[in-house]
């Protein structure tokens with residue numbers, strides 16, 4: 323039990339009765355990162371004041387990037403000095419050279435060490451280049467060096483989707499020391515994007531052990547985004563098990579888990595707050611509770627009884643609404659009203675009970691798609707309906723998506739262009755040589771990136787053409803933040819936002835669909851959404867915006883929870899086939915595997931998720947559809 327948990331008052335303790343670690347939740351990763359950086363800076367300063375060294379345990383990966391950025395800012399603007407700081411990094415891939423852009427040595431220098439005044443000899447990172455026979459000795463020396471430095475004052479951690487801390491994968495022992503380990507297949511799949519493909523990811527790593535980590539005086543574990551929510555729940559609320567090494571932290575006296583809202587979403591006090599405190603019931607919360615109850619008991623809405631509510635901590639709701647029958651009917655009607663075959667509104671119909679208004683008709687509909695295939699994957703069926711129901715549909719592809727085009731595809735297109743034109747606008751021989759000499763993880767030249775962008779644009783046009791969207795209604799924004807040539811994207815800048823503003827002002831849509839994907843704080847979907855929100859700010863006083871509604875679809879790898887959905891669009895078997903055919907027009911992406919899945923292609927997953935959603939509605943006692951696409955309304 324951590325010391326901080328013991329300090330909570332009774333009410334707070336009850337609310338967190340399922341939590342075995344002290345958790346702090348912030349609105350967003352940026353605010354949380356600043357808070358963590360503030361604590362680190364405070365520690366460095368106070369140690370300095372006492373004339374002592376400050377020993378930090380550091381992590382790599384996406385989670386601590388904001389912390390390092392803030393520390394660098396504090397060094398530059400507030401004179402925070404790292405002269406008295408000694409660092410020990412958690413881990414390093416093995417084998418890997420220091421100058422490999424994906425090495426943790428490179429990462430730490432790029433994000434922190436190159437920008438602060440830490441003496442090079444104070445930096446310790448496991449060495450990915452030592453010969454295998456020296457590793458055991460090296461690991462022992464690493465442990466000794468930590469002890470000789472006086473032990474770690476503050477250890478920063480991220481958490482992997484396997485529940486790993488450092489690279490201590492499931493099965494690691496609680497007393498494990500620094501050692502060579504084999505990476506879990508899910509960890510390799512998660513790293514594949516950084517290394518361009520799974521084959522390039524080193525299969526081993528040298529990591530501090532769980533035992534080493536637990537000797538730190540204080541530990542802060544950070545996790546951001548929906549993607550981490552499930553494992554965070556296991557780490558915080560689950561029993562201590564070696565299949566989730568992060569649960570070992572429950573044995574440590576001073577560990578804090580710092581989360582953003584999305585990563586905290588599966589914890590009992592956020593997901594099912596009625597189980598741990600009095601809640602103010604509103605329609606959305608009632609719907610959430612009832613769907614939770616149905617799923618828990620495997621019963622349709624209309625078959626829930628007073629007894630079911632009472633036995634599952636929802637007696638309060640029955641008291642308020644009189645009977646299970648009344649609540650059931652209320653939620654059944656809410657679900658029923660959210661299902662519509664008319665996503666753009668039904669002309670001539672009473673729209674008071676429908677998700678979208680009937681007029682104006684036809685509507686100008688603008689679909690934003692972060693990558694060139696997100697539109698079809700997430701809402702191909704709805705796009706098909708919108709076009710067929712006479713709306714004027716525009717699609718704006720926000721980024722080029724060129725990073726996801728394999729070299730082999732470029733070669734195919736080169737072959738094609740060489741053989742159909744006499745005059746070559748591009749130097750095909752040069753490009754072929756460049757691709758042949760490219761090392762794993764190396765960045766493409768601007769010329770190759772342009773070719774890859776064109777490949778994706780041609781595919782997106784083909785998919786739109788198939789669904790009868792006129793060529794003139796397609797915009798390619800090629801937002802500059804994406805064009806780094808690497809998986810890591812640049813920060814959003816004014817030009818990114820300007821491009822979205824320009825598209826909005828040109829089309830003046832009545833309805834907007836955009837990816838509301840908040841899963842990965844460094845991902846393309848998230849940045850595209852941020853650009854969209856910033857663009858809305860800029861156009862908020864335009865006249866057209868008063869008659870415009872925004873609908874969010876979810877990014878590819880997951881779907882909205884039915885409890886949060888405002889519009890559900892059912893698809894017939896025929897419509898689903900059309901959707902699949904539109905997706906498959908993106909031929910450069912057809913073999914891309916969904917990270918973390920057991921070899922399932924993204925397109926297959928997209929179709930599967932529509933089937934799964936339909937089954938969920940069926941189980942709730944709604945009509946039985948072939949497939950369903952889901953949307954959440956975003957209020958401007």
Ligand code: F6R
Nearest residue numbers: 381382383384385480481482488
């Ligand atoms: C990194 C490390 C890993 C990461 C974890 C989460 O040094 O040891 O345990 O902290 O894989 O990675 P991100 O932060 O990229 O989600």
